Amino acid sequence: MSYLQKNIESSDNAAAFKSDTLILGSSLVYKDKIINDSRPSLNGYKLNQKPNKLRQDTQGSEYLNFDSEFARLENNSKAIANNSTTVSTGGNNNLKIDASNVKVQQGVKYVTIKATDFGSWGSLTIDGVANNERIVITIDTSGVTNFSTGWLNLNNGENKNILFNFYDVAQNSNYTGNIEWKPSSSNAINAILAPKATFTLVSSNFQGNIVASKIINRTNTNTVASYGDVPVPSETSITPTSKIISVPDVDFGSHKLGSETSLVGDWTGNFQVSGKKNTQIKINVALTQQLTSQNGSVADGIHWQLVKNDYSSGSLITTSQDFTNISARINYWIWKDDGTGNLLSDWKYNNEKKQYGSYNMQISNLDTVTEAGDYTATLNWTLVDGP
Incomplete structure (x- = not known):
């Protein structure tokens, strides 16, 4: 079956539909014969074969949305x-x-x-x-x-x-x-x-x-x-064989309003996982509470990004995932014989040696924050699957 809804283009003034049934959109014009030619046409293009079954949408009704x-x-x-x-x-x-x-x-x-x-x-x-x-x-x-x-x-x-x-x-x-x-x-x-x-x-x-x-x-x-x-x-069809042992904090330090509009956060603490050696663990990070001051003021104009620095190709390639509203993904390889890994330690090593990948966090639109104070946010780390 072939379904052509809106238009047709052909470089040689002919078109082939090799299926038995042809369904057309309501705006297309089909003619059973062309003048001086036994072949049918579609919007002026000759068809190389005549469909055995022909159906056409009616105005306002489509075979497929x-x-x-x-x-x-x-x-x-x-x-x-x-x-x-x-x-x-x-x-x-x-x-x-x-x-x-x-x-x-x-x-x-x-x-x-x-x-x-x-x-x-x-x-x-x-x-x-x-x-x-x-x-x-x-x-x-x-x-x-x-x-x-x-x-x-x-x-x-x-x-x-x-x-x-x-x-x-x-x-x-x-x-x-x-x-x-x-x-x-x-x-x-x-x-x-x-x-x-x-x-x-x-x-x-x-x-x-x-x-x-x-x-x-x-x-x-x-x-x-x-x-x-x-x-x-x-997500529910996979039974995790790995687990998150500990998760880090992200410290953006002290920041004066108006001095910068974007900051990169430093990881603090541990980020440990366990799993099978030489397999990849996928971890989702989600923002569950936007930056909020002690008196309850929410910095709802701030954007969050997970930034990956990757040297695996031989040169630095930087990509980012915005997770202000949807989760971002961290990919991490377990490489130790005991099946455990500390992501922060490995990322620091990768940055120093300029090899493989590491992640940072960046917040921007800081100029939307109008009320001074100490702000904290809550992030949620979820193991997506165990390889």
């Missing part, structure tokens, strides 16, 4: 990314995913790999996924606005079907950049979930489903094959 559907898909993309386990791929070109230690959720393993791991060619192999299990791969597009798979071989020996989810983990938001899809030699049925991105299909080997804000097809590939639905993971 794209706004609500895309909102649902954007939430699904976020839920998948936030409940996936980050795994290493071993570097550029020949990417290898070992999902052996990834928790199975309703028959699916959800993993995250970095967009920056992809090269211009190579292959993708996946281990640790049983024949009766499926895999969903979130491609973390943090710091990336243009992504390409390169000429990647997706055969993986077994032609396993994969759902690829594109998400900006650092910003905890849907990816809005460009995707160039070029994999070769894939006989599998795959799916693309990138509801806010521009997706360009270059590979003629693709078959499956594509969800994107804009799709550019540079091939004559047949994309009719359908990728089956997978369950969307939820």
Whole structure:
């Protein structure tokens, strides 16, 4: 089935709909025949085949509400990314995913790999996924606005079907950049979930489903094959195997009104967690009480951000998450043999050595505070999942 709601564009004055049923929006004009041509037309474009079944929306009644559907898909993309386990791929070109230690959720393993791991060619192999299990791969597009798979071989020996989810983990938001899809030699049925991105299909080997804000097809590939639905993971579907031992305070020091509008806070105390070595712990930080003075005056104009400084690429990349109204996410790797880690100690080391990542907190709009006094705020730390 094909559903075309608003408009159609074609570079060669012809369009192909390979499905049996065609559903049109109310504003589109379909003609069964073109003058001196037996083919039908749609808004003046010739159709390469005549649909066996034709339906059309009536004014004010739509077969599908794209706004609500895309909102649902954007939430699904976020839920998948936030409940996936980050795994290493071993570097550029020949990417290898070992999902052996990834928790199975309703028959699916959800993993995250970095967009920056992809090269211009190579292959993708996946281990640790049983024949009766499926895999969903979130491609973390943090710091990336243009992504390409390169000429990647997706055969993986077994032609396993994969759902690829594109998400900006650092910003905890849907990816809005460009995707160039070029994999070769894939006989599998795959799916693309990138509801806010521009997706360009270059590979003629693709078959499956594509969800994107804009799709550019540079091939004559047949994309009719359908990728089956997978369950969307939820926070409650994961049983934590890790725990938070202690959480820190954040000290912004003494501040005189009018001298600055933005301050970076220093961590004080301990920030300890425990979990399995060489796995990632995801911690949400939320503002549960805005800065409030001793006499009850609330600084409700102040904005809060979690700022990440990351040297893992060889140079400093800084990203931020605003958590004035929604929670922000901290990703931390457990690396000690005893399965414990002190985030503040590790972040201090990373800053000194200029490697890996660390987090600071920043408050801004301080010029909105009009009443002098000592202000305190309350933050809530929550372990999202145990890898």
